[in-house]
Amino acid sequence: QTVVTQEPSFSVSPGGTVTLTCGLSSGSVTTNFHPSWYQQTPGQAPRTLIYSTKTRFSGVPDRFSGSMLGNKAALTITGAQADDEADYYCVLYMGNGMMFGGGTRLTVL
Amino acid sequence: EVQLVESGGGLVQPGGSLRLSCAASGFTFSNYWMHWVRQVPGKGLVWVSRINSDGSSTNYADSVTGRFTISRDNAKNTLYLQMNSLRAEDTAVYYCTRSVQWTTIAAHWGQGSPVTVSS
Numbered sequence: 122q123t124v125v126t127q128e129p130s131f132s133v134s135p136g137g138t139v140t141l142t143c144g145l146s147s148g149s150v151t152t153n154f155h156p157s158w159y160q161q162t163p164g165q166a167p168r169t170l171i172y173s174t175k176t177r178f179s180g181v182p183d184r185f186s187g188s189m190l191g192n193k194a195a196l197t198i199t200g201a202q203a204d205d206e207a208d209y210y211c212v213l214y215m216g217n218g219m220m221f222g223g224g225t226r227l228t229v230l
Numbered sequence: 231e232v233q234l235v236e237s238g239g240g241l242v243q244p245g246g247s248l249r250l251s252c253a254a255s256g257f258t259f260s261n262y263w264m265h266w267v268r269q270v271p272g273k274g275l276v277w278v279s280r281i282n283s284d285g286s287s288t289n290y291a292d293s294v295t296g297r298f299t300i301s302r303d304n305a306k307n308t309l310y311l312q313m314n315s316l317r318a319e320d321t322a323v324y325y326c327t328r329s330v331q332w333t334t335i336a337a338h339w340g341q342g343s344p345v346t347v348s349s
Binding site for chain 2 (some may be wrong): 140155157161164166167168172173178208211212214217218219220221222223224
């Protein structure tokens, strides 16, 4: 069974840049999957950051950006801030539903 | 402002049933695809089900097919998830989400409704 893959954890220094990726255990991610990204902090509902590869959701700062990186989708945070410390989930939209990755826990230190 | 408010969660015994509701406001409910997504505490997000704008098309994750039913009442601006034959592994927070217009992409999220299946 194909699964969506993400780095389990990542760390970045304040002010630094980090790129998280979203792949498939079998095959390549393409824009046809409309890869999207969500941020979740402890005890809160997820928040939409990026949808359809690179469209920034309403109110999301422009230091969050989405792109394709080879055969994966990518989320880049430029100028990381302390409150960017969170779990980040990507999702791929398949024919009859959608599939989330396992999430990346981002630490800012 | 888009608002999604889930209700109906709680404690239920294995094999029991529960119906979740999601009251929508701040937008024309009948124009949007809606989803249910769940999350076991401390674990990742898992898609459960989706329904198109007029309720004529539905899809389910394999893990809930045949047990859960998604529906909507566009006159009441409310989304539902009927959950039958509940199992311990259905224990999770259930989120209602609204799509981006003209797409199935989940964008707006409710605060979630916790469901616990335990004897």
